[in-house]
Amino acid sequence: MDDEQRERTISGHTVTIDRTLCIGSGNCTNLAPEIFVIDEQNIVEFQDETPDIDAGRLEEASAICPVDALILTDEDGEQIVP
Ligand code: SF4
Structure with missing residues (x-):
């Protein structure tokens, strides 16, 4: 995995952050601090x-x-975001 990618399993979903794309808008942190x-x-x-x-x-x-x-994959491995 790329140095600037982070991955966690949360609520049965795989969440991946691509830090090379983030512009620090804070939208995600407001909704899920x-x-x-x-x-x-x-x-x-x-x-x-x-x-x-x-x-x-x-x-x-x-x-x-x-x-x-932010890339979200569900429990069946299907990408649902984006
Ligand atoms: S929503 Fe979150 S991941 Fe996307 S640009 Fe804003 S701070 Fe970065």
């Missing part, structure tokens, strides 16, 4: 602990990214 945080480089990062949250909110927080830096 338990999961996403903006680091000192103004790029999104996972929180140290990423609890399972409502899957609908996780999808919403991923889909709201304006530059498609």
Whole structure:
């Protein structure tokens, strides 16, 4: 995996961050602050602990990214965002 990619399993979904695309808009961190945080480089990062949250909110927080830096795959391995 690329140095600038991060991956976690949350609520049965695989969430991938592509930090090369993130522009630090903060949309995802506003919708899911338990999961996403903006680091000192103004790029999104996972929180140290990423609890399972409502899957609908996780999808919403991923889909709201304006530059498609967040990739969400469901439990069947199907990519649902973007
Ligand atoms: S919504 Fe996208 S661009 Fe904005 S902080 Fe999150 S990952 Fe970065």
